Amino acid sequence: MALTRAAIIVIVLVACLAVTALGAAIFRHYNPSEDEGRYNFSHEQQQYMRSVRLRNLAALRAEAMAARHELDSRCSYYTPSVETESRTDPQPHAN
Numbered sequence: 001m002a003l004t005r006a007a008i009i010v011i012v013l014v015a016c017l018a019v020t021a022l023g024a025a026i027f028r029h030y031n032p033s034e035d036e037g038r039y040n041f042s043h044e045q046q047q048y049m050r051s052v053r054l055r056n057l058a059a060l061r062a063e064a065m066a067a068r069h070e071l072d073s074r075c076s077y078y079t080p081s082v083e084t085e086s087r088t089d090p091q092p093h094a095n
Helices: 005-030 043-073 082-086
Strands: none
């Protein structure tokens, strides 16, 4: 039982992709990039960035809670009337 030409092409393509990915992984493992050490901040800088993130998060939380209270106060339930459900033609707009 022989494989079709399309199956052989797919197998070769998948094998080439696997070999390329394996080669890239091995190269990256033995030759790390110089950019990996770029984000080594001092302890003080890390503390400052954390405080800024927490401050921004608190501001976003306060804004979200304010918007939530505004939505809750305007909340109403939609109760369709029998007339609007049975009607299929749109009402003409009054000028």
